[in-house]
Every structure is written in C-alpha cells, then in structure tokens.
Amino acid sequence: MFDRNLRVIIANKNFLEKSRRTEYETIGKHVDEIFPSVILQYTQLSERIRTVFKGGVGDRGREMYYRSPGLPTRVYYYNLTPLIDDQGIVENVMLIMDDITQQVSLREKVRQTERHLASVVESANDIVTSLDPKGMILTWNNAAERISGYIERELVSKPLTTIFVDAQKATLVSIIEGLSKGKMVKHIELGLITKMGKIIPISWSFALMRDDAQMVVGIVGVGQDLSERRELEAQLFHSAKLASLGVMAGGIAHEIRNPLGISSAAAQLLLEYPENESLRKECAQKIYSGIKRASQIIEELLKFSHPSKGQFEPTNINDAVVETLNLIEKQLVLTRIEIKKNLDSHIPVITAERNLLKQAFLNMLLNAANAMPDGGILTITTETDGKNSVMVIFKDTGRGISAENIDKIFDPFFTTMPVGKGTGLGLSITYSIIKHHEGTIHVESTAGKGTTFTIKLPIKKKINSEEGCNV
Structure with a gap:
C-alpha cells in the first residue's frame, strides 16, 4: 500500500517472499526503489498510482512480467485500488498483484493447440x-x-x-x-x-x-x-470388361462363325442354282437370318464393352440375366456346363445401371465356369425377398471354396487360379458394383460340393440423373 508520496506503508508476507525483499528494505521505500526500472517504464506504475490519487478511480486489468533475482519470470495481473476516507479524499492506493503465471502458461498452450488444430484443418x-x-x-x-x-x-x-x-x-x-x-x-x-x-x-x-x-x-x-477414385474405378471396371471379353473370345468366335457359315453355304447354293425359285427364297432367308444373328451378337458385345453412362434406369433383372447369358451361354455349353434358369416371370422392375449389372452377372458366370473345369450344372434363379428386394442366385456344382479362403474372395487380386489364368478382380469388382446399387452379395460354399452366390438388390431406389459410377 502506497501513501501520497508513493512510498510503501504496507507490504504483505507474500509480496516480500516473491520479491525476495525484507520488510526493512521495503517499508518506507519509494515505488521506484521497489520495482526494476524496466518494469516501471513498461507499466508506468508511478504515473498510474498518481492518477488514482488524483481521480479516485481504480486502475484495473493489466499484466506485469516480474522476475526477482535468482528466480524465473512470473506473470502478475495487477490493479490499483483507491482507499478513500470519510471526506472522499484518497488516503492510500493499494496495489494487488495476482500471480497468473500458470494461467498464462495454460493460455499459451491452448493458443498453440488452437493454432495447431487450425493448421491441421486448413492443411x-x-x-x-x-x-x-x-x-x-x-x-x-x-x-x-x-x-x-x-x-x-x-x-x-x-x-x-x-x-x-x-x-x-x-x-x-x-x-x-x-x-x-x-x-x-x-x-x-x-x-x-x-x-x-x-x-x-x-x-x-x-x-x-x-x-x-x-x-x-x-x-x-x-x-x-471421390472424383479421382471414380475415374480409377471406371478405368478398372472397363479394363475388367475387356478382360472378360478376352476370356469369352473363343465362345464368341464360335457363336459368330455358325451364322456366317450358314450364310456362306446358302450364298454358294444361290450361285450354283440361280434358277431354282424355291431354293433361292430359302437361301435368301438363311442368309438374312445368319447376318441378323451375327449383327445381334456384335451389337450386344458393343453395348457390353461401351462405358456406362452412369445413370440409373428401370431395369428388368431377368432381361439383364438373359442378355448376359447370350454372350457366353454357347461357350459354357462347349465346356459341358448345363445351364438351368429359374427366372421369376413376375419379378418387379428395379432402378439400376443396366450395363454395370450385366458386368457383375458376367463375372459370376465366368467364376462359376472356372469352378467347373470338368463340367457341371449352373442354376440361375431370380426371385423376390418380400417387397423390398430382388435376388439373383448363382449356384454351381463346382469344386467349392475352402474355409480359409472364403473370407478373402472379394479382396482385389485374390485368386486361386494358376499364374496367368486369372486377375483376381472379377469378384471384387462384382462386390463394388453391387454395393454401388446399395445391394449385398453373400456366398455359401463347401469345398468339393459347389458354391452359391446370392445377390440382393433393393427394389425401391430414386432415379437420379446425377448419380452413377461414370463407368
């Protein structure tokens, strides 16, 4: 506490301990003798005390950095309070210094944390x-x-x-x-x-x-x-389509060769017997049918290999299954695989990316064919699951999947095929396509007794022209 001459008349024990001063060295001393000149210049403490004496109004809310000899710097929050007598005259001014070193340290840590978090967010x-x-x-x-x-x-x-x-x-x-x-x-x-x-x-x-x-x-x-991921998926899906077409090449060639062979034979008969009216009519019909069949196969291949527009549209699952089978059924038959179709004729229409689903179905057919190298039976079933979903079930009589591999089959690049015989992408891409349609795919298998894949797709999904995989 200071008198009007700015001399100390009271100093508590805490102040004496923190400043490392004795009572003899403090009481009666001028404020300029108590605090270092650097602090006095920075705080202008003497002038502030005089102002409080003159105006009778306290001075509040400032920080002071103070270091006693041999001690680390402390931070104090100080204020000046006037003590007024009965006549309204300021007799003394009290300086209260609250040690806020710890609070300031915590405040700085908080600021550093805030700056760090802000940097993380912005980066x-x-x-x-x-x-x-x-x-x-x-x-x-x-x-x-x-x-x-x-x-x-x-x-x-x-x-x-x-x-x-x-x-x-x-x-x-x-x-x-x-x-x-x-x-x-x-x-x-x-x-x-x-x-x-x-x-x-x-x-x-x-x-x-x-x-x-x-x-x-x-x-x-x-x-x-997800833009970059979608582009990469599009490239991957398209590459997988081309790989699937390569696998089907033998069967497709056979499929196209038959109608072309019939057309060629009919054309030779026309050239050999041009006057035979009935033969000419029959041969013309054969040529027309053969060309039409070859054209249809090529058209289906072009549709399949062309990138999807990324649009959901009304889709009949049965039609998608049949169109996919048309691409590969003859090849499956040549490998002694019998196809059984149990397609529900009353299957509801769903909203889907038709070409993507056909790619998923083709992957399932090729997977089944690989599982039955010596022939077998592939049963394809479509049905509804209550009112919410349609199911497409692929059941083969192949070699099945071992217990240790069944949890890995949807992992990219996982394959049990010999090196050079499979990429390991077919099932993982199928999984991605089904997930893209908000559906599920489930597998049940026993080694040596065949495998059943069940694809479940939601019936009700809003058609949105902005949606899609852009595949």
Missing part, C-alpha cells in the same frame, strides 16, 4: 466444415474452397444444402435432424455442386460438437472428394 486435403445445429455454415477450410470453388465468405451463414443437388437436399436435412437425436453418419455419398456448376461425388461424415456441459453447439462435417 487437410479433405473438406472440413463446421455448422451450427441448424446446418448453417460457420467455417469452410482451404480444401473446401479448392474443391467447391467457393471462398469462405460466400458461404458463411448459409445452409450447407445450398451446394447440394436438389434431389439430395432432403437427405442432408434428414441427416442433420438425425444427428440431433444422437445418430452418427459416416461415409454417405452426396453430390456437391461447385461454383462452376460441376457435380462432384463427396463421401461425407458428420458428427456433433458439444460443450463442457454436453450441450450441442454445432456439427462438424468432413467430405472426401
């Missing part, structure tokens, strides 16, 4: 955005700006649905409502519309942000750009 390659509980955008990181083309100030305080395709806005609203009820959302694919109008597939994960009282204060969303 991330994925979209990281924070939303308020209603889905309004609060922050938008650098990756989000790069991917979307929108800078943060263009989107802050706007709903996240602003940059979603119309058909998926209701889905996002439902997700936000579900989060408030404690539901977790991971890896849901939703299309983001960039500033240039391009639609980018994004895999989103959402989670709630809570305060210390566990009250919901916001939502954090992380989005991974």
